[in-house]
Amino acid sequence: MVFVRAEELLPGMCLARDIHFYEPSLQSAMILKSGQKLSDVQITQLCNAKLDGAYIDTVRSEVRVVSSINQQIRREAISNIHSLADNFIDSSKGVQQGDIEAIGVTTQELIDSLSSQKDILINIADIKMYDDYTYHHSLSVAIMSIAIGIELGLTNQMLNELGLAGLLHDIGKVAIPIEIINKPGRLTSEEFDIVKMHPVHAAMHLKERHLVNENIFRGIVGHHEKLDGSGYPNHLSGTDIHPYARILAVADVYDALTSNRPYRTPSPPNEAIEFIMGGTGSHFDERVVHAFLRKVAPYPTGSRVKLSNGEIAFVMKNYPDQPLRPMVTVIGSEKTYDLSWDLSCLNIVITELIEDKKLNRTLINM
Numbered sequence: 001m002v003f004v005r006a007e008e009l010l011p012g013m014c015l016a017r018d019i020h021f022y023e024p025s026l027q028s029a030m031i032l033k034s035g036q037k038l039s040d041v042q043i044t045q046l047c048n049a050k051l052d053g054a055y056i057d058t059v060r061s062e063v064r065v066v067s068s069i070n071q072q073i074r075r076e077a078i079s080n081i082h083s084l085a086d087n088f089i090d091s092s093k094g095v096q097q098g099d100i101e102a103i104g105v106t107t108q109e110l111i112d113s114l115s116s117q118k119d120i121l122i123n124i125a126d127i128k129m130y131d132d133y134t135y136h137h138s139l140s141v142a143i144m145s146i147a148i149g150i151e152l153g154l155t156n157q158m159l160n161e162l163g164l165a166g167l168l169h170d171i172g173k174v175a176i177p178i179e180i181i182n183k184p185g186r187l188t189s190e191e192f193d194i195v196k197m198h199p200v201h202a203a204m205h206l207k208e209r210h211l212v213n214e215n216i217f218r219g220i221v222g223h224h225e226k227l228d229g230s231g232y233p234n235h236l237s238g239t240d241i242h243p244y245a246r247i248l249a250v251a252d253v254y255d256a257l258t259s260n261r262p263y264r265t266p267s268p269p270n271e272a273i274e275f276i277m278g279g280t281g282s283h284f285d286e287r288v289v290h291a292f293l294r295k296v297a298p299y300p301t302g303s304r305v306k307l308s309n310g311e312i313a314f315v316m317k318n319y320p321d322q323p324l325r326p327m328v329t330v331i332g333s334e335k336t337y338d339l340s341w342d343l344s345c346l347n348i349v350i351t352e353l354i355e356d357k358k359l360n361r362t363l364i365n366m
């Protein structure tokens with residue numbers, strides 16, 4: 001299943017989720033059911049309703065569907081990070097030049113994929129489709145970091161360095177005993193001291209072999225530093241923290257908070273975003289946070305959400321800068337709330353993203 005933008009929908013594409021929308025020219029609420037193949041007329045209706053797009057079933061579609069972040073690139077990225085990590089923990093080998101080159105190719109592919117869709121918000125659900133944590137976390141952080149970097153106007157070379165740092169930032173964790181990484185309870189101070197060394201281990205290993213430049217090195221080492229100096233490993237503060245590290249820090253914390261871990265359940269997107277907004281200026285760089293907020297869509301179009309008034313709604317449209325306040329349509333009614341712009345909705349907030357468990361299983365099995 002992939003999210004396809006409205007202007008890229010084609011007749012014959014098969015819907016992966018129900019869509020509830022209001023068609024202004026017919027002045028009526030419409031439902032298109034999951035499993036239905038889209039016709040020209042229906043695509044026009046979706047465009048008239050100003051929907052961002054629809055979730056498309058790639059298996060049952062009659063036409064080829066291209067994902068915003070290609071599946072092939074994802075698989076390649078995960079496999080390349082995996083091989084590099086295997087060499088990292090194999091003391092007889094170590095990370096090789098070829099590993100870095102392979103990761104570099106993946107990074108450029110991610111940049112090309114994200115740069116060609118400058119206007120699109122990064123669908124967080126779309127990049128968090130898998131269970132396996134460390135490698136997919138690295139990919140998610142790289143994708144979010146590149147998206148932030150594009151928003152901040154970084155050059156292609158900088159984006160390459162930043163993406164590489166994102167894919168490599170947590171490699172040091174593979175050398176930490178799994179019982180510590182997945183420990184359900186609180187870490188002892190000795191265990192935490194071990195965890196705190198993971199940015200240094202990986203970065204030093206790569207630097208000693210002349211596999212990364214100073215910028216990538218500082219990006220990896222500094223991804224747990226905080227602006228007020230309370231981070232680790234070097235307690236750096238403010239602009240002493242490399243700009244790449246400041247970007248990685250936001251992407252890393254967002255992905256970590258919203259992921260399912262053995263020691264805690266995932267935070268909902270609104271809480272993770274509020275946590276990051278709350279740490280702006282003390283933990284996180286303000287410019288980075290603003291760029292992040294303009295690029296993420298924690299409630300992607302087509303997702304189901306619970307509202308603070310108890311109603312269940314479909315997300316119709318996202319707005320840059322207002323990730324927590326999309327336009328929604330209440331399921332089973334004609335009511336549409338534009339949470340960003342309609343002043344009568346100021347007291348309504350999204351309280352929950354309703355995950356479709358059956359759908360998630362299908363995604364993971366793809």
Ligand SMILES: [Fe+2]
Nearest residue numbers: 169170223224
């Ligand atoms: Fe880390």
